[in-house]
Amino acid sequence: MLRVAVVGSGPSGVYAAQALVAQREVPGVRVDVLDRLPCPYGLVRYGVAPDHEKIKSLQGNLRGVLEDDRIRFIGHVEVGGPQCTTARLRELYHAVVYCVGAARDRTLGIPGEELAGVHSATSFVSWYSAHPDAEEAGFDLTGVRSAVVVGAGNVAVDVTRMLARGEADLAPTDMPHAALRALAGSGVRRVHMVARRGPSQGKFTTKELRELGTLPGVAVELDPAELALDPAYADPAAPLPAVNRRNVEVLRGWAGQGAPEADRRIVLRFFLRPVEVLGDAAGRVVGVRFERTAPDGRGGVSGTGTYEDVEAQLVLRSVGYRGVPLPGLPFDPATGTVPHAAGRVVRDGRASVGEYVAGWIKRGPTGVIGTNRPCAKETVSSLLQDAALLARRELPGDPLDALRAAGLDPVLWPGWLAIESAEADLGRTLGRHTVKIPDWPGLLTAAGTAGPGTGRGAPGGPGPDTPAG
Template sequence: MQRIAVVGSGPSGIYAAQALVAHPLLPGVRVHVLDRLPCPYGLVRYGVAPDHEKIKSLQQSLRAVLEHERVTFVGNVPVGGDGVSPEQLGGLYQAVVYCVGAATDRPLGIPGEELPGSHSATDFVSWYSAHPDAAAGRFALRARSVVVIGIGNVAVDVARILARGADELRPTDVPEPALGALAGSRVREIHMAGRRGPSQARFTTKELRELGALPGARITVDPAELVLDPAYAGTAPGSPPLPAMVRRNLDVLRGWAADASADGRTPARTIGLRFYLRPVALLERRGRVAGVRFARTAPDGTGGVRDTGTFEEIDAQLVLRAVGYRGMPLPGLPFDPVRGTVPHLAGRVLRGAVPSPGQYVAGWIKRGPTGVIGSNRSCAKETVASLAEDAPLLAGRPAAPDPVAALRAYGLRPVEWDGWLSIERAEAALGRSLGRGPVKIPDWPGLMDAARGDSLA
């Protein structure tokens, strides 16, 4: 085979490219990694929290793949919508691996969700990560009390960024407008609430512990809310033991609950971890969100929860929902609206029960928004193994001699590796001008100017 496109330069796309150029059945194959953004790395750049420098530094190993002599990064190429269609791509490459992620949020589906002051965690994360689609100035952080709905790692990220002082984030690549808003933040109380109990919380212990280590923030946990479903407490005869991560989480939470005694200091911010609260409505005052009404739940003995018939309201001028991500359909590709993924068989796109030749998926759009960055490596490898098996069938297909020129002819303005390097230089220069390390450029015009080398920074 000669030419394969990977759509999406997040971890799954880059791991797919890495597996493709290393596969013994695909000698000499050339891979173009396309992305709708002019910047590579997907959620590693635009999702992983800025204060998680070690995970962010994974970009260095992803970069090595994009610098491989047979891999080419081609940014600013949206597939679908106003961009190039999957059908057109199929004419340029012998096979296409879709790794477009699942970056849309799940709604709560409750009254008041559309009120000003109610946002998805996706929007908030995009804002502090300088995603160019995030509306500038969206989060002024004038709220005194914030409710974060969700008890997973994204909810923890959002709570932690809200609780950190701007000084702690200045050494990171947080964009200037977000840093300014965080510096002027009036947030004092952060309430993180989930409808289920602590043994069903999805956060990992490392992320949870980090909350307790924040200077200037105090964690509050109500011991009464640490009750476990007796059938899932790991204590009933014959019941399975609690998973190690849950046990560790419970140890941390119980430690905080026992340490309710204030140490005399007034913390700048409190983070309340709340369980068994199911949001039923967002409350409104003067046309804006003013709080959340929760139904109190209790364990139902089968690992789920039931409503108890009692309610609780928490005041909040900002509500962020972090209840999961969802894939979006790509026009021209099949889509399972229930799972929010593209149906596949070991990575081969399925139309009905039939594999669609030359079309593959990997990453979150293949298996849904679960797992850590490393999970995408094995996922991509499985897909590439399927593609390599199909190679004898695909090799006879035509491929454009110069797909990037063809993309230009379709009216697109691809940003290639040099353009991305130019953005990196502009971000370093911007940081220097502010007395900081590299600082992300948060808007489309700024990124495109920088890609052309026109940046003034």
């Protein structure tokens, strides 16, 4: 029997586990899917916007994989920490596949980024998605009239949409109650989504973009003269990839109609790059200074020396992600990935048989959820080629016993089901559907474990955002 650990229970990890047990070349494979959190599904649970029910329904597919008798979910285990080092994990399993994603957001690197009111879009998403590591203080939006979102990808579109949505749109979702109350009481009336390049170069998908134009009580505002600075936008016959072409068609339609009257407005801006976040005497953000850019003829942009200030009491940066080094694994800081050869971890120029990577930590933060499937299959193919050599090594016993002996208190599948049940109960007490539990104490109490927590809000008393009930 070949025993494999998969670190990370998001799509890339689950697809890797699925590929391992579905293959027929090596019978008897058993897979443990480990996660630092007591909940599975990774970014499908904690990264997909709560109003995107169709995408979130992918959890049902991932669930079917994790309920396979040959796969065991082991949550609340931090790989790379003192109680479960990568070296120790390698001793407990024939092979380890790391699917740990890209957890750190990129910064703007401009003056004023440290001001109160400036956040990463990642932290905002974590907050409204109930990630237990989210900022404990949350987001107070009552004094925010104007918000700036820097970026032109799907995450930027998501946070823009969430800031513009009303309470009636969000109440049916599984958003934590504190976040729902904060967004319902928001003073936001204008959300500026700003890109440094042109409309034909946006990284968002057309479905996400179109959704901005369907929000009740929200108008989308554009400047036709600004859009026309993009040669590919100005020329309907310009050759563009299919997605970019459809995006341009949507933007042309909105620009031609003009923005109707509405209580809230989404303002899409292009060819502006942030150069400074402006603050007041109290150290809070009051605006962002942008420099007008222009196409450089090589697919990029260059500054023009013309500047514009945009009012903002909240700034969210959404300019990409980076992988984070995992203690015990090699790491390439230039790419933010683990060096690999067809998924095999490369140490000192040589492939390390028994250590593998898949997902964003392998290829960088690119692609959509479905991109993880072929990525995982390539890695599993490399692992299976090494299987005969790997299986020769005798293992010390059930890894779960070793993890518990090290002082960890893992959450297994029944514990996760108990969390699901508690979240359904919480929703009923609040007069809503299922509502996520947003903090470590609440999750671990629901799972029936009193073991050591991970990160802020670890057990030892109720957290500030622990739901009642």
